[in-house]
Amino acid sequence: MTRAIVTAEAVSAVADALVAEGLEPSLLLVQSRIGGSYTTVKRYLDAWKQARAQAAGMDGDTPAVILAKGQEWARSVWALAKREAQVQVQSMKEDARAQVEALQADLVGAMAEITRLEGSETAQAATIEAQQTQLRGLELSLIQAQALANRVPELERTLGEVRSELEAVRQQATEHAVHAGRLAGEAEALRAQVRELMAAIRPTSQ
Secondary structure (H helix, E strand, O other), X not given: OOOOOOOHHHHHHHHHHHHHOOOOXXXXXXXXXXXXXXXXXXXXXXXXXXXXXXHHHHHOOOOHHHHHHHHHHHHHHHHHHHHHHHHHHHHHHHHHHHHHHHHHHHHHHXXXXXXXXXXXXXXXXXXXXXXXXXXXHHHHHHHHHHHHHHHHHHHHHHHHHHHHHHHHHHHHHHHHXXXXXXXXXXXXXXXXXXXXXXXXXXXXXX
């Protein structure tokens, strides 16, 4: 916000207006109407008061006691303005101190929040890494399962061939068993013939 520009003419006009209203043109009253900085308004108001005092002195009608009272009043007004300025400065210092303390508290809170967020970020990074490791394992399992699925027709074909070979072997075993039985019967018949021949040979030789 732009500070109002105060001129000597503006201060004099306000002071004259206050006198016309029957009010004492104090520094704070003039400043409240015209704005501006304390130093600038005081400088122009002092010049206005000095000019009025000089004008009153040239008239020759103002008693010395009145001039002395006026100077005493001016000093009291200055002392009052100085005290009020000191109070304002002290209030501004206290406000500034409170604002600094509030900002420091906010800073502490912000640092704590940053620390919390950093910890949360670290935990999330660890979780993401674990999930990525699990995902890689699942992808490998999927590749292996797809490879096995692709081999299923081949395995089924091989199993069919093995079953066919097993059935052929079983059939051959059965045929061999029948042939062996037949051979066993023939052998038994031959043994019977041999026994008969042996029996026939023994009586003749006696």
